[in-house]
Amino acid sequence: MRGAVRERVVLAPYMHLRIGGPADWFLEPYAEEDVALAVRACRERDVPLRVLGGGSNVVIADEGVRGALLHLPSLNRIQRDGNRITAGAGVTLPSLLRAAKEAGLAGLEKLTGIPAMVGGAVAMNAGTRDGETFEHLVSLTLVDRDGNVVVHGRDRFRACYRDGGLDDAIVVQATFELTPDDRQAIAARFSASLKQRNASQPVSMRSVGCVFRNPAGDAAGRLIEAAGCKNLRIGGIEVSPVHANYFVNDGCGSAAEFVALMGEVRARVRKTFGVELAPEVKFWGF
Ligand SMILES: Cc1cc2nc3c(=O)[nH]c(=O)nc-3n(C[C@H](O)[C@H](O)[C@H](O)COP(=O)(O)OP(=O)(O)OC[C@H]3O[C@@H](n4cnc5c(N)ncnc54)[C@H](O)[C@@H]3O)c2cc1C
Incomplete structure (x- = not known):
């Protein structure tokens, strides 16, 4: 290799x-x-x-x-072909969004501010309330479990909320179909999304984004806050005072403390509302 x-x-x-x-x-x-x-x-x-x-x-x-x-940071090529952009799995989402904006191609602005590589954004079907990664996807180049390189159209996958449905395949490249638009209009949408995100999330802090999935018809952040967990802290990990579904690391936190804080927050939400919060974040090595 x-x-x-x-x-x-x-x-x-x-x-x-x-x-x-x-x-x-x-x-x-x-x-x-x-x-x-x-x-x-x-x-x-x-x-x-x-x-x-x-x-x-x-x-x-x-x-x-x-x-x-x-x-996969070496898979970092971005190529444009008409209204299509193909990006390697190791391209960062901000770089892809910047390339689309500079090419005058619209659509991906809805993913503004999501920290990810293209492979991770596809695997998780990352998105916001304005839309998801799979909406503009045309095809994926993957390495399957047997080590074969295969290309599939989007219809092959059953992407759903925060899951691209890849069945353990590895994304090496993704092609998106976008819509031509005025560069300034695209830039304005970028700025508006960023402004909104900066005002409502602890973007400069170390976190994993939303810790829990939103239960049907409600928001995990609202439940956590209403259960009195905002600012709750175990060691170096704290429930963010900005957005209660974000746990932030002050630089001294550990994974054990993160998990302990999750347990405490779940217990308090369960006791107050009878709702069982399910994790959105993934755990490796536990
Ligand atoms: C501050 C902050 C804000 C966030 N806001 C949002 C948001 O608005 N919307 C949202 O959806 N998410 C959000 N997230 C969560 C996160 O950014 C997304 O889940 C993102 O898609 C993860 O991408 P990643 O490249 O970091 O993947 P990782 O976290 O490294 O991995 C996530 C999963 O993807 C798999 N994966 C990664 N690369 C590949 C690949 N090449 N092929 C196959 N599988 C792969 C991993 O194995 C893992 O299962 C936020 C996170 C933070 C820290």
């Missing part, structure tokens, strides 16, 4: 929350065929394999994760 293969790499610096112990193996393949080789190598050796994107929706255990982690 071309690219970097490292042993016992501490993951905290790769995580938005800045928490996480080491992965046994940390693989950074150079190109999509190297991703396929890595998948096959891990399969042959019975090594569990996960893909890490921008690390903004995952909490890694303090003890780390066993097996191998794929990280």
